[in-house]
Amino acid sequence: MDDFRADTRAWLDANCPPGARRPGQVPWGSSRIELDPDTRLWLERMAERGWTVPTWPREYGGAELTRGEYTVLIEELKRIGARTPLTGRGVNYIGPTILELGTDDQKQRWLPGIARGEGGWAMGYSEPGAGSDLASLSLRAVRQGDHYVLNGRKIWTSDAMESDYIFVLARTDPDLPKHQGISLILVDMDQPGVQVRPIRLISGASPFNETLFEDAVASASDVIGGVNRGWTAGKRLLQFERSTHAGINISGSQGGRASESRLPEQVKRRVPLRDGRIADPVLRARLIRHEQNVHAQRLTQRRTIEELQARAPGFASSAVKLTGALNQQEADELLVSALGTRGVGWEGDGYTADEIEATRDWLRQKSLTIAGGTKEVQLNIVAKRVLGLPD
Numbered sequence: 001m002d003d004f005r006a007d008t009r010a011w012l013d014a015n016c017p018p019g020a021r022r023p024g025q026v027p028w029g030s031s032r033i034e035l036d037p038d039t040r041l042w043l044e045r046m047a048e049r050g051w052t053v054p055t056w057p058r059e060y061g062g063a064e065l066t067r068g069e070y071t072v073l074i075e076e077l078k079r080i081g082a083r084t085p086l087t088g089r090g091v092n093y094i095g096p097t098i099l100e101l102g103t104d105d106q107k108q109r110w111l112p113g114i115a116r117g118e119g120g121w122a123m124g125y126s127e128p129g130a131g132s133d134l135a136s137l138s139l140r141a142v143r144q145g146d147h148y149v150l151n152g153r154k155i156w157t158s159d160a161m162e163s164d165y166i167f168v169l170a171r172t173d174p175d176l177p178k179h180q181g182i183s184l185i186l187v188d189m190d191q192p193g194v195q196v197r198p199i200r201l202i203s204g205a206s207p208f209n210e211t212l213f214e215d216a217v218a219s220a221s222d223v224i225g226g227v228n229r230g231w232t233a234g235k236r237l238l239q240f241e242r243s244t245h246a247g248i249n250i251s252g253s254q255g256g257r258a259s260e261s262r263l264p265e266q267v268k269r270r271v272p273l274r275d276g277r278i279a280d281p282v283l284r285a286r287l288i289r290h291e292q293n294v295h296a297q298r299l300t301q302r303r304t305i306e307e308l309q310a311r312a313p314g315f316a317s318s319a320v321k322l323t324g325a326l327n328q329q330e331a332d333e334l335l336v337s338a339l340g341t342r343g344v345g346w347e348g349d350g351y352t353a354d355e356i357e358a359t360r361d362w363l364r365q366k367s368l369t370i371a372g373g374t375k376e377v378q379l380n381i382v383a384k385r386v387l388g389l390p391d
Contacts, residue, residue: 028088030120061115
């Protein structure tokens with residue numbers, strides 16, 4: 001392992017461009033987003049080495065790193081402050097699902113391109129009438145020769161405006177019980193039958209969209225996990241999604257700058273102090289509890305990674321994902337509380353850029369306990385699958 005670390009360190013020092021050694025844009029594969037030269041070069045160099053998906057087989061664009069080698073790679077990326085060269089639903093959601101459940105043909109056709117960041121992916125699960133009760137979905141996919149024709153709509157499809165492909169759960173047999181007759185299908189979004197409409201959030205941003213399918217076409221060879229077996233395949237993909245939110249997915253590269261909490265300093269700059277301590281005992285106690293929870297969550301995250309006996313995540317990812325989201329939301333609440341009336345600024349010269357950012361982050365990150373599975377869904381999974389509690 002020492003030799004691997006030395007080789008990795010030498011290669012990263014020689015090949016990571018300066019522009020990729022600081023916070024900034026991390027590609028997720030979208031062909032509609034132009035990358036700056038250093039970011040593009042960093043992606044190409046890491047993809048050539050197989051380090052955008054370090055644990056994948058070489059034949060599919062990976063490097064076949066062991067868990068120990070993967071850990072060394074992440075440590076060395078953090079040592080030089082290097083950004084993740086590639087992220088997103090391609091390398092972290094649908095890629096691992098294809099790797100585990102796809103046919104040999106599907107792996108050969110899709111995985112190498114995903115590893116190189118050739119196309120950004122959207123996720124088509126929720127519908128206006130099928131959110132937490134996902135099995136009630138109504139998007140229809142009707143087989144016609146060698147392809148399916150899709151009609152219906154999806155909602156809350158993150159980044160769909162800039163995505164090239166979308167993986168959807170669609171009903172392929174309406175006569176079967178609702179948890180059956182569902183298939184996981186890959187769809188090219190660059191066609192007249194797919195339309196995207198942005199949904200504006202309270203934060204002012206529009207990362208979520210409504211996606212309409214009107215006689216959209218998908219190849220019959222792009223059903224992942226088998227026809228009418230999409231409920232099983234779709235649930236497996238959700239485990240990859242939640243592990244990514246939890247920071248415990250070891251499928252794709254998860255390097256990046258080491259992040260220590262800056263919240264105590266941010267709060268102390270905004271409130272009265274007494275002998276160097278926050279004068280308000282209630283706010284001080286909240287901050288102490290928050291920092292304890294953050295530390296405990298990181299230890300749980302590390303333990304979960306070490307306990308993985310396989311490369312794919314398990315149900316514990318739901319617990320890590322949820323605690324991380326709750327901790328972040330509490331951090332936002334603390335900072336806004338410390339800012340007082342300065343914490344409600346939306347725009348205008350009367351507020352600083354940091355104050356406006358804090359307000360918008362506070363609003364935007366309310367979605368953390370909805371996106372990637374609601375708080376209630378995660379609690380149910382933890383209760384049933386982790387703690388073994390009865391229904």
